[in-house]
Amino acid sequence: MHHDHSNHPHHSDPGYVGHADHEQQLESNLPNPAPHQHEGHGQHGGHDRHAGHSPEMFKRRFFICLVLTLPILYFSPLFQEWFRYQAIDLQGSNWITPILATVIYFYGGWAFLKGAWYELRGKIGMMTLIALAITVAFVYSLAVTFGLPGDPFYWELATLVDVMLLGHWIEMASVQGASRALEHLADLVPAISHRLTNGRIEDVSVSTLTEHDRILIRPGEQIPIDGEITEGASSVNEAFLTGESRPVTKQMGDEVVGGAVNGEGALTVQVTRTGDKTTLSQIMRLVEEAQSSRSRYQALADQLAYWLTLIAIGVSTLTFVVWLAANSGLTFAINRAVTVLVITCPHALGLAIPLVIVNATAMSAKNGILVRSREAFERARDIKAIAFDKTGTLTEGRFGVQHMDTDGINELDALTISASLESLSEHPLGQAIVGEAEHRQIHLVQASEFKAIPGRGVEGTVNAQRYRVGRPEWAEELNLTFPSALRKGLQEIESRGESAIVLLNDQQVLAVIGLADQIRERAREAIQRLHEMNIETVMITGDAEAVAKTVAAELGIDRYYARVLPQDKATLVRRLKAEKPTAFVGDGINDAPALFEADLGIAIGAGTNVAIESADLVLVKNDPLDATYALQLAKATYNKMIQNLFWSTGYNVIGIPLAAGIAYPFGILLSPAVGALFMSISTVIVSINAMLLRRVKLSH
Incomplete structure (x- = not known):
């Protein structure tokens, strides 16, 4: 059987994997969430453009390039003009900037150049756009250094590479943060457990435990495996599983989970699940599947990047041709073309969806x-x-007392007698009556001459009186008096679909108890x-x-x-x-x-x-x-994703025409530096907007 979501567009998404064949396709279809991926992936979904990269690599390159950028900014004529200072004139100082820029281009820009190479073999996107912008700026600037008339773009190139490295570091770190959750889960389980063998305690590896082994869990220890308590009582913290930090009381017969923390009491536990069957292993598998599963909106972001790249290349080429034809000079034409490429770089788009997903998944798990x-x-x-x-x-899936009608006895006495007899019975309805007495803190009386009558109920002596508790039909069979008020109560109980139990003495029906699934x-x-x-x-x-x-x-x-x-x-x-x-x-x-x-x-x-x-x-x-919480969170997540897609691409509507020089006759011109600044601001907005998801008020 399969989902038949005919009204949902996601089936056309090649990254979508149906439930039934999920496991088999995970490896082949989807990116591995592990931090260090193999080099050479040719896929283009999700984060495969980072094949072979790690957040540490982007972080290292970002800081090195940032240090190398500082001298470039210092020697930049534009910065000297802006901040009104004179750079020191060393011998060969005019070669410092080109050499540093070359290092930044190859060292800092390598990830983008390699990413673009993979993209060109499939579907162009973000990496192609970044690579194109830095390559045009680098080649043109180098040409100027070797004699071509014009102004070089060295500092614009350096700052653009820095901003891109920073953004990709944040993106990869956010995606890897989810993978870290798996490592944290794995760390929850201790490696050694105390096995009880013939009254002796021996420390053995958790991996050697088998079902029905008995283990001891001392106060304050982490529970190593799933099992059932056979001895002892304690309070256990299961926050990793439920998100609820309040300890849960556990006693004999209750189940405990590997990864939970035992409180004040020592517990003897019989192992019920080992290996992949344990709760923790299954949670880890679910987390892994969730990380690997394709997001519809990530696919939409990649699609937007593709179109932006085409628009950028198209507008950039057109800008270059138009300004060249208008006799504005080669430098001006190239300057405009590069600015268009720089400002269109959909960098914020790379962060738009992953950041929201990371926050949404974290909020889900926490709850x-x-x-x-x-x-x-x-x-x-x-x-x-x-x-x-x-x-x-x-409903709870267990019965509880809903109503009681009595005749010739008060309700408390009727409940005391019924519970005292039923405490010796195993019947679920009987246990519900005992549960109600416990809830009301009634002290039970010791019953004697107890007898269970199959298909009828139980009988015995309480306070030197003989009583029966059982099915209403039993009263008819014994020809006992059934007071009309109680008969009416019985009809009401049956009309509500509840189960009825009656309390009888030797003469009449004393009480009718209505029980239902709570x-x-x-x-x-x-x-x-x-x-x-x-x-x-x-x-x-x-x-x-x-x-x-x-x-x-x-x-x-x-x-x-x-x-x-x-x-x-x-x-x-x-x-x-x-x-x-x-x-x-x-x-x-x-x-x-x-x-x-x-x-x-x-x-x-x-x-x-x-x-x-x-x-x-x-x-x-x-x-x-x-x-209801999940539905609210899903709606809030969707809104954040759409807002982020808007913030990460919307500024281009104004930015691209300005970068192309459409307002030049009015004296407004967008330099590559301002283009890079625009792009950086949109990245910051997207990041902050994603974090605001955590502030969504979920009525919980």
Whole structure:
């Protein structure tokens, strides 16, 4: 099965990889997020123009070229005129500038020249434009030094190379920052663990642990692997997984995750998942996939760079020809042509998308949202309807006491007696009654002569009285009195689709207890928030009509579908999707086909096992409110990307004509230096605008 996003343009993007064949194509299709890539890639998507480069290389070259630029600026006649000073006249000082400029051109500009060489074999873009601008400036300046009449462009060439190196250093560092997240995740797991063998503790390598091994985790230690607590209780910090720094209380039977930090208690843990199956390994794989996945807007930025390059070359050539024809002299004509090339350099365009993506991914991870596919994250802004699976998503997936009606006994006593008997039973409804008593801090009484009657319930003696707790039908079978008030209460409970349990003594029914799958507190808030965002809410459940109707009414859901079989969920999502772009929120295990089918698959309730191949986003914290957060963040991210594309290219509308000399008759002329300044300012604006994404107020 595959996403059928007919209304989304991304399938034409060669970088898009469908879910099903994602793994196989990762290596062949997409750039490797590793810092040092192999030289010689001929691809042109994303950051492949940096093949073989690293942020350190750009940083080193930037600082060396900056130092070499200072003497060039000092000896520049224009700077001497501007700042009214006289440069010292050393023997051969007129050769200092050309020699330093040659070093800057070859040393600082090499990355761009090499990038342009790769681009010329495929699709021209940013590197071609930069290489062209610096080469024209360098060759012309050298010609002037050797006797051609005119003014050289040495200082413009040097500052342009500096600005470009700085920008590419920032760009690569920002992209590599995401890769560093992987290294940090890998560092979370200690290398050694304390294995318990026949009562002895031995320190062994984590890689040698197998399922069912028992390990000891001392207070304050990092948990090395996924497992289940068999002994002990403690509080555990799972911030790396959920973004939530508050420690989570863990006791016997609870699951712990490799990478979390143990608090004050010692724990004995039985290993449940090893190697690639551990939560941390899966998160690392998801992060890696997200980094490698193509961004639709990055493809748009590359397309813009391509057109800008063509426009720059076209306008530059035209400018040169027109000014030469107007007898303005060769120097003036070349000066104008180079200025057009310099100002059109879409450098900010290189930063426009990566910086936004880095910030968006960081904000997602901080809030427990794992983005599996950037392209899908971008698609989230179009969502107009969101469908939720009921059990485990909108509800807790466990029963709780909703109502109690009593006759001839008070509510507290009825609950005490019922819970005291049910505490000896394993039945989930019984456990829900015990849970309610614990919640109300009721002290349970020791029951004697306890007996479980299959298909009926439990019976026993509490406070020297015989009681039964079980199905309502049991009362009929025993011919006990069923007070009319309680019978009415029972009908109400059944009409709401809740499960009923009755408390009986030897004469009559004493209490009727209504139990239902408990609604998540955050689900109510999530639905309200989605309505504020004008997104239609839908609930899909396999439960009966009465249950679905009650939950939908309580949460304020727009429409619901009851008695939907798991295999029919995907068909239903396809139908909803035909009406408007639809997201589906499910638990990722039995909802895989529906998650696949939706325009945006959001897996929730992944708990600690995030092996979810079918979802686009994974909500680690089991919180339906995070689904609304993800949609808000996607919208904010989209806005920032569009703003950045505008800021990084918009200035050219004014800049190119001015650089070409259109306003020269009015005495306005844009020099290459001012062109480089314009370009630098747009780069700074784009960077700051991307950082502002972190200030987006997400109602959380």
